[in-house]
Amino acid sequence: MGTPVEQTQTPPAKAPALEVSTTLVVRRRVAFLYRHPGVASWLLVLPGTLWMMLFVGIPLASIVLFSFWRSGFAGLVPDYNVENYASLLGGRTFWRITLWTYEVVIMSLAGVIVLAYPAAYAIWRVVRDDRWKTAVLLLCIVPFWTSYLTRTITWLPMFGREGVVNRVLLALGVIGEPLEILLYTPYSMMWGLWSLYIVFMIGPLYHSMTKIDEDVMSAAAMLGATPVRTFFHVVLPLTRPGLMAGSLFVMVLGLGEFFTERVIGGAQNPMLAGLILRQIDIFQWASASAIAVTLTFLTLVTVSAMLRVFDLRKV
């Protein structure tokens, strides 16, 4: 939270430059803030923090509270117990589903990274005109302005047994009978997730590629590095912030994923978020809350572990 603020802090040595013509009270107060950057950063962080406290903190706190209640016939009953967690963490199902969730999220992250790097690289180096770069980037983003729900459902007519892909392949004689693997399988879910998340990787990657100094690239070329070597020794290290931001996006979105699993994955193997919905479907609000709290906790742990590996706030 602190970092966007740091750049407005005054390096102590430059503070006098400000005080040339300050007699007004306001100016003095402002000057006070510059001399005490700590106070200033707290003030700058305050609105966002309050907002998040209000709209994330309170609901989250109530979910934590609900997770210790009991689901009755008419809703939640304030009857404190740890039964929800005991049955959740004690059962094998939960751990199997957690493992599966991470499997899916890590696979989708890996796939998205592999797919997005060449695309971002192509926009950055191969597309020449600045306007074309922007145009291509926007073209990548436009599909994501249409609801994720709609896009996911379109997979049914595309990849179903009677879908476009199967029909075209049949007509071309590539396959003898409709492929069953295209829909309602873990594979189809994976492809679905890749296509849903790819832009969240291309965007940050491209953004941090444009920050690479052209001279660095020329230097690498002049010193005789092959494109592959340049990629691994220059581009990859320098785009780590973008890679990290993209990974965070995909990770967080993936951990909350439930719809793709239901529609494209065929609702065979629920992930954690899907498990919450299944609990709500059968009116088990308390145990749904317990799963939600656990999922939130897991997400927090995952994100902080990722930030531990590479801190976005540092170069």
Next chain:
Amino acid sequence: MASVARPLVRPLYLAYLGFILAVLYFPFVVMTILSFQGPRGGHTFPLRGVSTIWYWKLFNPGKLTPYSDVGEFLGDYLAALQRSVVLAVITMLISLWFRRMDLPLHWLTTGLPVHVMWTLPFSLIIFLMFFNRFDTSLEDAALILGATRWKTFRHVTLPLMQPAILTSLLFAFTLSLDEFQRSLLITGTDQTLPLMVMASVTTRITPTLYALGTLTTLLSFAVVGAYLVLLTYSLRKSRRFVEGSGSGVK
């Protein structure tokens, strides 16, 4: 660009980019075709005739006969809009809380906070990413040259931040619009999200969904087109103003 400009690599990369775009746009081709599904057709192939009935239904939810005048249509449409901006997917958890507080469901009470809550972290990450490459010596230079704090911010920091602001706007817009449509599809306030999902997965998918998708895409293209025109204009202006700082392309 020398290292990449070898004869084979360039077309290869462009072909890959084309492939990615093709994959991203394939659903929209299917969506557009299916949005003209005949009145008796469903949400998958085959097409049973061709009609624009689903577009009509999109603007006339719950109506069986056409409107008699525009005022009636507008009133109904606005009411539907107001009613339908319900809690979005990520707010599934929050909905419990809102229900307890008995807030009227309106975009200012429940919609806006939820959308900001949902998009703020993404913007924050974009800005974090940006600031870790931020060259503070430029600010120092401005300060040494006698600029006030405000002037430094206005004329040095803010222009440098422009790409980050644009990127974060784009992401926030993408995420928020997605949520908005998702909640727009939920008609009626008392439907909880899982019910909606269940319903939409099992019975309620109609080509109206595709009609909405097609219209959104067309609108998006219009917005992007307008943006590109503006960008060209501002690029021309800034090129006149200063040559070769920052992005370093050509």
